[in-house]
Structures are given as C-alpha cells and as structure tokens.
Amino acid sequence: MHGTVLTFGTFDVFHVGHLRILERAASCGVRLIVGVSTDQLSIVKKGRPPVYTQAERCEIIGALKCVEEVFLEESLELKRDYILHYKANTLVMGDDWLGKFDEFESMCKVVYLTRTPAISTTEIIEKIRV
Template identity: 65%
Template sequence: MSERTVITFGTFDVFHVGHVRMLKRAAEHGDRLVVGVSADALNVRKKGRAPVFTEDERMEIVSSLKVVDEVFLEESLEQKRDYIVQHGAQVLVMGDDWAGKFDWVSDVCDVVYLPRTPSVSTTGLIEHISTLA
C-alpha cells in the first residue's frame, strides 16, 4: 500500500494552539503531511496586511513541528492544483472558513474542511496584543 500524502496551506502567522490542533488533525488524514506556507506577498493580497513574522520565520516554525514532513512556500492561491499534483497529495485539508472554496480540486484529491478552534484566531490575537501596547 502506498503512502497517503496530505497537503494543507496557511499563513501560520503569530503561531497559536489553533494552528497546532489543525495541523495535528490534518496529519491524521494520511501518512505524510506537506504544508504550504503563504508567501509574504500572497498574505498581503489575501488579507490586506503584511504578516507579523516573515515567510522564512513562519516556514521555520511550521517545519519544526513533528507532525509536519515537508514545508514549501505558497506563492499563489490559483496554483493550488499544481501544488497538490507536484507534492503527490491525495488529500487537501483546509479550515472550514474556506468551506467550498477548494472543491474545484476534488478531481485530483479528496478535499476535507476541518472546524476551526473556537475563539482562537491570529487576527484576534493581533488585535488583543495591540490594545495592550
């Protein structure tokens, strides 16, 4: 039986327990977990702001986790299918805030949307920290 590869994507800025839980649950869908970390420029296009930590720092954080087997830089949302095929993924796992948005790749892999950790978000953390300053 061949190895089942799972792929997921995210910014993973201001890394928190919600990120850890999502990556652990994603890893449970296969034997190998590949993570695309959003490039700084992609994050600006997606969210309208630069991340707190650089893409290199975020990739280092994510790659240090024992559930993660490989990390690469995601430079374009439109290249999801290419990334999936390039990394030989059979499963795409995303947070349910993206529910339905990646069904268009279901012809090349299974698509799974996981519930987010309640009351934990990077945006919320950044806003909370800024009120403390």
C-alpha cells in the same frame, strides 16, 4: 488513512489553533506537507503584512513533529499545481474555505476541518495592541 496530505496557511503569530488543525490534518494521511503563504500572498489575503517573515513562519511550521515538509505558497491560483507536484491524496483546509476547493475532488479527497473556536491571529494581534 493513506498517502500524502497537503494543506496551506499563513500561520502568522503561531497559536494553539494552528497546532490543532495541523495535527488533525496530519491524521488524515501518512505525511503532511504544508504550503506557507509568502509575505506577498499574505498581504493579498489578509490586507496587511505578516508579523513574522515567510522564512520564520516556515521554520516554525517545519519544526512541528506532525509536518514532514514545508514549501512557500506563492499564489492561491496554483493549488492544482501544488496538488500534482506533491502527489497529494488529500487536500485539507479550514472550514472558513468551505466549498472553495471542491473543484479538486477529481484529483484528491478534499477535507474541510473546523477551526478552533475563539482563536484567531487577527484577534490575538488586536489584544496585543490594546
């Protein structure tokens, strides 16, 4: 365990799956920095606006004891810049992105964590609508 860990996500309608993956990401290093998708990026990624605003989502993520710093992720294409800016030793992503960030292995360790089964923001939103 060493250095700075960087991870990214939308983190809309915060749930236990989010908490677990962030705690596991934090255990991969000394400090965890989290890029929270902007509202616009969330629309691009998910095809819908988030339930909570980017400011609210940043406040929630920033309140977690396992998170040292939060910033807004403006583009998926800026991952390399974020890794360099925050001097990340490890990039942690959910396994739904498996293999998509292997190009950064020359810059830092890339780790894909399994997601919590049967928990997703989309499923939670669907349950609420019913």
